[in-house]
Amino acid sequence: MPEAEPESLGLIFIETSWKAKQLPYHKQKLALQLSNQRHFALEMQQLGHPISYVFSEKEYSLILEEIVKEYGEITVTKPAELTLRKSISNLISENKIKILDHKGWLTTSEDFISSVGDSPPWRMDKFYRHLRKSRGIMLDGDGKPVGGSWSLDDQNRLPWDGAVELPSNPEFKPDNITTEVIQMIEEKYSHHPGKIIPSNLPTSITDANRLWKWAKSSVMHWFGPYEDAMTQEHKTLFHTTVSSLLNLNRLMPKTLLDDTLKLEIPLNSKEGFVRQIIGWREFVRHVHELTDGFEIEKEDIPARNGAGWEGEWSKSRITPNVLENNLGLPPTYWGEKSGMLCLDTAVSDVVETGYAHHIPRLMVLANIGNLLGINPRELTDWFWAMFTDAYDWVVEPNVLAMGTYAVGDVMTTKPYVSGTPYIKKMGDYCGDCSLHFKKSCPISDMYWNFLEENQMHFPKNHRMAMPMRSLAKRTQQAKDTAREVTEYVRTQMSQGMELDPEILERIKA
Ligand SMILES: Cc1cc2nc3c(=O)[nH]c(=O)nc-3n(C[C@H](O)[C@H](O)[C@H](O)COP(=O)(O)OP(=O)(O)OC[C@H]3O[C@@H](n4cnc5c(N)ncnc54)[C@H](O)[C@@H]3O)c2cc1C
Numbered sequence: 001m002p003e004a005e006p007e008s009l010g011l012i013f014i015e016t017s018w019k020a021k022q023l024p025y026h027k028q029k030l031a032l033q034l035s036n037q038r039h040f041a042l043e044m045q046q047l048g049h050p051i052s053y054v055f056s057e058k059e060y061s062l063i064l065e066e067i068v069k070e071y072g073e074i075t076v077t078k079p080a081e082l083t084l085r086k087s088i089s090n091l092i093s094e095n096k097i098k099i100l101d102h103k104g105w106l107t108t109s110e111d112f113i114s115s116v117g118d119s120p121p122w123r124m125d126k127f128y129r130h131l132r133k134s135r136g137i138m139l140d141g142d143g144k145p146v147g148g149s150w151s152l153d154d155q156n157r158l159p160w161d162g163a164v165e166l167p168s169n170p171e172f173k174p175d176n177i178t179t180e181v182i183q184m185i186e187e188k189y190s191h192h193p194g195k196i197i198p199s200n201l202p203t204s205i206t207d208a209n210r211l212w213k214w215a216k217s218s219v220m221h222w223f224g225p226y227e228d229a230m231t232q233e234h235k236t237l238f239h240t241t242v243s244s245l246l247n248l249n250r251l252m253p254k255t256l257l258d259d260t261l262k263l264e265i266p267l268n269s270k271e272g273f274v275r276q277i278i279g280w281r282e283f284v285r286h287v288h289e290l291t292d293g294f295e296i297e298k299e300d301i302p303a304r305n306g307a308g309w310e311g312e313w314s315k316s317r318i319t320p321n322v323l324e325n326n327l328g329l330p331p332t333y334w335g336e337k338s339g340m341l342c343l344d345t346a347v348s349d350v351v352e353t354g355y356a357h358h359i360p361r362l363m364v365l366a367n368i369g370n371l372l373g374i375n376p377r378e379l380t381d382w383f384w385a386m387f388t389d390a391y392d393w394v395v396e397p398n399v400l401a402m403g404t405y406a407v408g409d410v411m412t413t414k415p416y417v418s419g420t421p422y423i424k425k426m427g428d429y430c431g432d433c434s435l436h437f438k439k440s441c442p443i444s445d446m447y448w449n450f451l452e453e454n455q456m457h458f459p460k461n462h463r464m465a466m467p468m469r470s471l472a473k474r475t476q477q478a479k480d481t482a483r484e485v486t487e488y489v490r491t492q493m494s495q496g497m498e499l500d501p502e503i504l505e506r507i508k509a
Contacts, residue, residue: 006048012074013041014063016056017188022083023385024309026194027185028201028354029244032388035181035203036248042177043205061087068096077102080247080285080393082293104249105285106257106278107131112286120410122287125151128279137261137278138271147267151275155268156224159426160231167218169236170210171199178203191311193334193386194351208250215240216263224269228359230342230427235349239357240273243389246281253277284397287411293396294319294407304328307381319400321376322408323415323454329378331496333369338492339499340443341433342423343368354388359426366403367417371446372490373453376406414463415454419444440504445485452479481508 015037020030038053045051056063068074068091075098079085091097115130116122129150132138138146174182182196202211222238229237245251260273288294298318306313307329332338335351346360356365361383369379380399384390400406405415420443424430430437451471458464471479484507492499 006044007050010050010052010071011041011044012067012071013037013051013053014056014060015054016058016060016063018057018059020189020192021312022314023381024192024306024311024313025189026350026354026386026388027189027192027196028194029386029388029390030185030189030192031178031181031196032201032203032244032354033248034185035178035201036245036250038177038181039204040250059087060084061091064088064091064097073098075100080104080391082288082295082392104252105282106253107282107286109286109289112283112290118290120287120291121413122283122411123413124279124283124411127283127286128275131278131282135278137257138274147271152224152268152271153275156227156272158225158229160226160229160233160237160428162233164222166234167214167236167238169200169241170202170214172202172207172210174198174201175204193309194354197353200353202245202250205250208245211245212240212242212251212256212259215242216259220260220263220269220273221265222269224266224272227272228426230357230359230364230423230429232345232428232432235353236355236357241355244355247389247391247394253281281394284411285393287397287401288393291407291410293317293392294400294410296320303375303377303381305381307333307378307385309334309385316377316381319377319380319396320407322406323370323373323376323404323457325370325373325404325406326375327373327490328494329369329374329382330372330493332493333365333379333382336496337498339434339501340368340441341429341435342427345429350386354386356387361398362403362416363418363422363426366399368443368446370404370415370417371443371450371486372493373450376400376404379404409461414458414461415450417447417450419447435499435501435504439508440499440501442485442489442499442504445482445508446489448474448479449482449486452482 015034041051041053054063054067064074073096076088077100080102088097092099111131111134112127115127132145132150133143140146178198178201182198185196202208219238219240223240226238231237242251242256246253246256257274257277260270260277263270296318303316305316332343333347335347337344342364346356346364349356349360366379376399380396383399384392384395387395397411401411402416405412420437420441423443424437430441433441435441448471451467455468455471458468485504488503488507489499
């Protein structure tokens with residue numbers, strides 16, 4: 001659409017309690033979204049746009065139908081969320097809504113299809129290489145990657161060693177709008193999980209810019225080396241925490257990319273961050289769009305709507321479950337203690353803040369969930385509800401494909417599963433855990449049992465050949481122990497009970 005004078009471009013905002021009733025969304029997420037939307041509306045009004053702000057309790061298409069009756073055909077930027085695209089599809093085919101491309105993306109479907117094809121399996125590194133080459137990003141004079149390789153990930157695996165000063169995260173002072181939103185949420189959505197931390201709510205465009213400025217000056221230098229580290233000392237380490245504002249388009253990926261390329265920071269940090277922004281983020285969005293969120297037509301499969309959080313929530317989507325994992329999401333994920341300090345810390349971070357960085361998400365919350373055999377749909381719905389940056393387009397590929405292998409090899413060659421040694425190496429939980437990492441920690445046993453239970457799913461997967469060979473060398477007694485440990489953990493956690501170190505020690509002895 002040609003750039004219009006603000007006065008001639010009216011903007012319609014919809015705030016409907018219908019949306020909040022779909023999932024038990026974390027209160028911090030509701031506050032972040034609603035306050036940002038209200039701030040954005042006012043910011044646009046100050047720029048001269050006529051604004052219509054609709055409060056409703058209805059579903060979007062019903063509200064839009066009424067709006068169209070009043071104004072005639074309206075234009076909508078293509079929603080990233082499949083839920084919303086589906087909801088307005090009838091209005092589009094009836095020419096009541098015209099769709100515009102969204103300017104918030106850095107790549108097109110053509111970029112995706114021309115580099116990795118239109119059918120799975122898809123691999124991020126190929127897509128990323130294509131973008132670096134076609135856009136001339138971080139290339140030397142011969143068109144080769146600066147630094148000699150497309151990914152410098154092998155330089156980005158330091159555990160937290162305390163060698164540099166940890167950053168202080170910025171705090172935000174809630175203004176009248178945010179305070180009103182918080183009050184409304186405390187009254188109207190008091191039955192939702194989590195709590196609101198007002199000082200962690202960037203809501204105006206000034207706040208968004210301040211967060212990004214902080215990220216550039218305080219964390220980007222060390223982003224690379226400590227990207228995979230986990231510590232009890234600091235929840236976010238050298239991660240930028242920009243995802244929630246990025247996914248709301250309060251920060252634009254183009255700004256982040258351009259600024260990062262100009263920063264004078266070590267190459268492994270720069271390349272690592274660029275790969276997240278033009279690689280992973282764009283990649284998962286294309287995967288989601290091309291697969292329609294992996295949705296499958298099937299008989300109703302019983303699922304606990306709202307992933308087991310009390311209350312009436314919308315029906316869960318039906319998505320694949322290739323490993324046939326069907327354990328209900330244990331109360332641990334809502335905050336009951338399990339006794340595994342790594343898991344309990346990650347969960348309490350999420351319950352308290354709506355955030356955990358990539359490695360606790362992947363290697364603790366998803367990994368342990370997968371080893372336990374939690375139903376991947378329930379786990380996805382939990383991530384979707386609880387993380388302030390979660391929407392279907394980003395959470396479904398990340399949990400169903402990357403985190404749990406529930407859709408098979410669409411995006412990853414093998415499941416991201418690991419035992420105690422990875423968590424011990426990359427985190428600092430084991431020393432403080434009531435479960436001794438060797439004598440009573442169940443995670444490695446659960447890992448071996450996972451391989452045993454799922455070996456029929458990987459007969460020809462060469463990336464799984466080595467773990468399967470190691471499994472074959474294990475004694476029957478070791479396999480029986482791994483099964484017994486897993487069964488004990490499943491039973492305890494399903495009842496919201498803590499693991500008993502003595503019982504685990506006895507089983508493992
Ligand atoms: C199981 C699981 C669930 C996840 N769920 C979400 C989610 O709901 N929403 C979400 O935005 N990200 C999700 N991610 C990806 C990633 O963990 C988060 O983007 C990141 O932790 C956000 O924190 P940050 O802004 O501090 O990120 P940084 O580490 O500072 O990274 C910078 C940015 O890169 C982008 N990015 C990096 N990896 C990914 C990825 N795999 N997918 C999409 N964007 C990526 C994000 O926009 C992020 O803000 C998930 C990852 C896993 C393994």
